Amino acid sequence: MSNKVIHALYNDDDILMDAVKKVKAAHHHIDEVFTPFPVHGLDKAMGLAPTKIAITSFLYGLTGLSFAIWMTNYMMIQDWPQDIGGKPNFSWFVNMPAFVPIMFELTVFFAAHLMVITFYMRSRIWPFKSAENPDVRTTDDHFLMEIAIHGNEEELTTLLNETGAVEINVIEKE
Amino acid sequence: MYQFSGKIKTFALTLMVVGALGIISGFLGTPSSVEEVKEQLHNAHSAHGAHAPKAAHVEEAHVEHHSDAHQTSHDTHAEAAHDAHAETAHQDAHEIVDHEDTHAAHVFHQLKNRPWAAFYVALFFFFGVTLLVLAFNAIQRAAQSGWSIVLFRVMEAISGNLLPVTIILLIFLLLGSAHVHHLFVWMAEGTVDPTSANYDAIIDGKSWWLNVPGWTIRSIVYIVGWNLYRHLSRKASIAQDEAGDLVNYYKNFKYAVAFLAFFLFTESMMSWDWIMSLDPHWFSTLFGWYVLATFMVSAVTVIAIVTVYLQSKGHLPFVNNSHIHDLAKFMFGFSIFWTYLWFSQFMLIWYADMPEETTYFVQRFEEYKLPFLAMIPMNFIFPILVLINSDYKRIPQFVIGAGVVVLLGHYIDVFIMIMPATVGESWSFGIPELSSILFFLGLFVYATFSSLAKAPLLAKGNPFLKESETFHY
8 A cells, every 4th residue: 555645835824824724624534634833623623632741730739739849848847847937847847838939839830841842752742853843834824734635645645725825735754 | 681580689679689688687686785795605615614513513522521531630720721712713703704714705896897797798709790790891992802892781680780789899898997897807996006005006007008997088089980980981992883984993992991900900909908908917918810810710600601591591692602611611721720819828837837827728728618619610610621621622511510610619708808807717608698699689680680681682783793793713
């Protein structure tokens, strides 16, 4: 079986959105769309599953909160209790107000950083990886829609021409 | 056009009548004299001290035995000692009676304050919510935001409550400066007179700001200023509906900008004048923000609840669940904002540990522990957990559920701002408090829905209306 794909290029995000809707309406599966910037509503138009990153963010936040509680307790109560302004240092709970800023900061820190790392891993981006986008113009001012061809090259080309593509290429993928 | 139905009118008026009756009974229920309070305290005390006679009996037996043993040899000495002892005992007893007298007088004043304070808490809560709905609307206009235009008439209707509630507030405040009620202790006779027994150096030091004429003038200026904006903004908003040009739209933008500049100063100042001065020795520099946060979250919640109600009755076909989603996001965000300020105020005072500042929180921890600590789950943990999920923010039941808890929690917050300084340890939640809430809730419902019926539900002259109608997340 051939790995032929069709690449349709657009130069406007509104035209792209309409094209995606038309292609979906004609019951073709869109493999990928490469854009120079996030296009609002594109994920819904492509029929992608809703992101679960918010849930991971919540869990990472809880992790950070737990870590902050453990850390402040270990540092300030167990390992090296210090008298700071006469505040109680024999119990974590009665000294809790002093630790709230730390708990808040570490919650945000864990949620933010781990969420970014998760996003990169899920998007298959890591250091020294060669770029996946098939056309360098998608990093500048063009939008590229990739559709796999299953013996329907003619039909797809006509359809994509109708949607206002500025360029259509058929490419053999390795 | 929305019809102000007879059903809602009856409901609102019933609430007001029931509330007014309860408020009156609260005033009638206050003790008429210190003696009455003493009797009440005595009854409460004897219930605690049921074992006292037994102890006295033991002591008596001991004294008898003692005097028997020494009767012959130390007769004269014992007599003298007995006399001396009797005298000190008498003095002690006298001091106890004195102390009981002052304590009873103290409690008497607190109980006298209670119906006033209960009225003030509900009044201030509903006033604050209404004012912040007006301010929220002004922010939307000044920012020329697109999403919220379909909600403008709802916000304008709620701010229709501003005039009646501020009139009541002004009367209430003027009664304070006329010494009809004594919630503001710094107004008492002689606090700034060095020759008076009542002289208070701290209040005297603040008297350049905290004096009755200045305070009264400021109160009038705030209230007139806010009502003026509400009047002009509403007029321009209705005029824009049928206008062919954008003159009224630009006018409203300018009014909103001017109002916000005025509001952000006067809001802080009114929170010092009307709330913080209840504890005239204490101050907090972020108090104005803290009061703002309390009413901001309550105001957004009230907008959401009224919108969901009208939507469920089919009056707002142009409001979709993305608008509800945005309101719920504000509820979520401002809940965190309130917690941030509430905790910041506490933590700095807790950390610095200076007696003149900590008294404020010591009293709240000792006498108001349950409501004070209940605010953390009600105003922070519950709304956060309910509204953190993006999908839940669009479900009306979740928004209403979180909203009711948030409103109760922020009522408690206002309660805790006002009650400790006025009623102190003699607080409770009963008929005066509940009736005051009912009265102002009735007034709120009446004012909101009657002004809702006075204009079309869609501000159709707004140039960004299309953006709001097609708004989606």
